Amino acid sequence: SQQGEEDPQALSIQEGENATMNCSYKTSINNLQWYRQNSGRGLVHLILIRSNEREKHSGRLRVTLDTSKKSSSLLITASRAADTASYFCATVRGDSSYKLIFGSGTRLLVRP
Amino acid sequence: NAGVTQTPKFRVLKTGQSMTLLCAQDMNHEYMYWYRQDPGMGLRLIHYSVGEGTTAKGEVPDGYNVSRLKKQNFLLGLESAAPSQTSVYFCASSSLEGNIQYFGAGTRLSVL
Numbered sequence: 001s002q003q004g005e006e007d008p009q010a011l012s013i014q015e016g017e018n019a020t021m022n023c024s025y026k027t028s029i030n031n032l033q034w035y036r037q038n039s040g041r042g043l044v045h046l047i048l049i050r051s052n053e054r055e056k057h058s059g060r061l062r063v064t065l066d067t068s069k070k071s072s073s074l075l076i077t078a079s080r081a082a083d084t085a086s087y088f089c090a091t092v093r094g095d096s097s098y099k100l101i102f103g104s105g106t107r108l109l110v111r112p
Numbered sequence: 113n114a115g116v117t118q119t120p121k122f123r124v125l126k127t128g129q130s131m132t133l134l135c136a137q138d139m140n141h142e143y144m145y146w147y148r149q150d151p152g153m154g155l156r157l158i159h160y161s162v163g164e165g166t167t168a169k170g171e172v173p174d175g176y177n178v179s180r181l182k183k184q185n186f187l188l189g190l191e192s193a194a195p196s197q198t199s200v201y202f203c204a205s206s207s208l209e210g211n212i213q214y215f216g217a218g219t220r221l222s223v224l
Contacts, residue, residue: 033212042116042202042215043155088154098143098162098211099170102154 005103006089012109019076021106023089024069030092032065033100034074037086046074046087051094079110114138118203118216125193125223133188133219135203143206144186145170145213146178148199155202161186193223 007022023032031050035043049056049065049072056063062075076083086107090100116137125131135144142163147155157170159178167178175197177189186205190197200220204213 031211040218042217043204043213044215045212048212090154092211098206098208099157099160100145100211100213102147102156104152104154 006087006106008106009104010107010109012111013079015079015081015110015112017079019079019083019108019110021074021087021089021108023072023074023103025072025089025091025101025103026070027091028094029067030094032063032072033090033092034061034063034072035088035090035102037088037105039085043088076108079108081110081112084108084110116203116205116214116216118201118219120219121217122220123222125190125221127194127223129193130189130191131193131221132190133201133203133221135186135188135205135216136184137186137203137205137214138184139205139207139214140183141205141207141214142183143208143211144180145204145206146176146186146188147202147204148172148197149202149218150199158188158201195223197221198223 033048034046037043047058060077065072086105088105090102119134145160146158161180164183179187200218203216206213
């Protein structure tokens with residue numbers, strides 16, 4: 001069964017706008033990761049946030065983690081057409097240090 | 113810097129045929145994984161390996177076998193292909209620390 005569930009399933013925005021995607025999970029985690037998948041390609045790691053961290057930044061990406069609500073959000077600021085992709089959250093459970101459990105993803109379309 | 117390489121990229125099989133998917137990584141990673149991705153879904157773990165000579169079942173192992181005879185290679189076998197195994201297969205690897213996974217480009221398999 002999938003640990004993470006992303007919301008929304010699909011998102012369409014104009015270039016320059018911000019995009020926010022949310023992820024909820026069910027069990028305690030060691031860390032949570034976000035990956036991007038361009039159409040027809042493999043997944044690419046974006047950012048990792050550990051269970052004792054609340055916020056992390058990487059370039060135009062901002063990730064927050066709320067372990068009390070078992071949720072995370074990914075914010076992409078000043079979006080570009082090249083950000084068009086599917087975004088997946090993946091969790092590493094506290095009892096398994098190496099297995100990732102993926103959500104079903106958010107499909108982001110950034111219109112030029 | 114190749115990273116994770118999967119062969120073949122595409123394959124069409126008839127029901128009952130067998131085949132082997134090859135994954136090779138050049139990052140000296142201990143952990144390797146095989147996932148399948150079906151339309152509108154996230155990745156589901158088929159089998160994984162925590163080191164040379166070891167394998168373990170993931171979430172959806174039925175109908176698949178794996179081998180890790182060399183640290184850099186992880187093979188996924190289908191002994192008797194079924195239409196339900198039509199999917200895109202991804203291989204990934206990770207190191208002991210951090211468990212960020214690096215993915216191959218995928219193998220698109222159709223079973224007729």
